Amino acid sequence: MEEEKKIFIDKGLSLRSEEVNEVMGNVPHRVFRIGTFIFICIVALLVAIGYTLQVPNYIEVPYIVSGNTSAIGIVSKNAGIVMFRYNQPHNINEGDTIATVMNGNDSVYSISPIRGIVENNFLYTTGDNIVRGDTLARVISCELPNYRLILKISRNIKSEILCGMKIKIITKETMTENAVGYIKKISVIPDEANCYNAVVEMPINIIQNLPRFGKARVLYKQENVFTKIFAHRNKSAFE
Template sequence: MDKREIRLRSEAIQELMGRVPHWMVRWGNSLILILIVGVLVISYVIKYPNSITAKVLVTTTNPTQNMYAPITGNLAEVNVKDGQMVEENALLTTFSNNETDKSIRASNTGQVHFVDFWKTGMPVKKGELLFRIVPTDYGAYIGRLELPHHLKMKIDEGDQVRIRIAKDQLMEFEMLEGVVQNITAIANEKGAFQVEIAIGDALVSESGKKIDYQLGMSGTADIITEDLRLIERFFYRLKDIFND
């Protein structure tokens, strides 16, 4: 009797343990549904765009001008001082090598900055950088970059651009926004196409911080070719799989 009673009780307990309560089934299904909906919502909210990355130079529509020596010779006279404001076409300096005389005039209105302590009679070589003229009005800020033909074909005017300024040029990481505004139709001597990005009249980061412009400021540009959401990318991937 004892063995049979134990066996009967054991079977009853096993049957009870194997029976899942209805409330647990209902809540389990609800939890799974909530998780699925949550994943779909997150996949819709999160963006995962296609982009092209390239190095970019941040400059202006009225950039700083470099003035170079047109010939090898001596400075016959220096007509300006370091830091002086000059008007466009103002005479900066003249050269002489006993064969010919040349002069350099300001290419734009701005402030002259010497790259050396230039004085009358000093020798200079052809192509040597003498002055920089910083304009009084920079104009609008733009980004310039180059792309090979196969990447140039993937972008269009109006594409959104996010520019990460190099960390070594700022105290902290900053991101700028821009738009592709010009793409050259013909490649340069390196076989690359020039792309111009409109940034705006001021350098303002995504966080709202104003950034001081620096000559030679550079960074990395991400050109958004397709502004996809994560769920769109998932379905595109499924479509590619079934098409294969």
């Protein structure tokens, strides 16, 4: 039975012409051309996306938060007898006299440098003798501290940092999505630590909640996907 079936199949194949067998054994040219065209389109689309899609590159830079103090100590510039203008905490304007120190015929006035609330040093009262350098009072400013975020840029990356660049702050206490700012200006001359200072423009409510020092991510350039991949491979090869 199996031999008869095999003979039948062989006869069926032998009945086909040589042209039919050739067509059945080869892929039609039209199908091949369409498949090749679709493959080329897919590759071209991926290449276009790779060159169009930009990947951000960041540099980590140390930062510090600086700001004027909310309280300023008033220090005596000479020795003598102190005469306070008021004995209780009170409001004071910039330029008002806080105390007068008299030494013989000489009188030296202690002037408030800011507007705020003055508190006398409770160790002294009017008529006490003081020496030069004693703290007479402190003035608590009515103004909010002028916080500034400053990046410390080393010489080797100075050329990569420009005004207008976007930065993000990296800290455990801060949400990086919110802590975003831009470089406002960069010093021309390096400081005593041989670093250039870059002032960052950022909302004051974010700066005042940042740690006093940390690291910031500076978006210094954008590259397409292929450039990023090839640069990473070259770097890995050299390492």
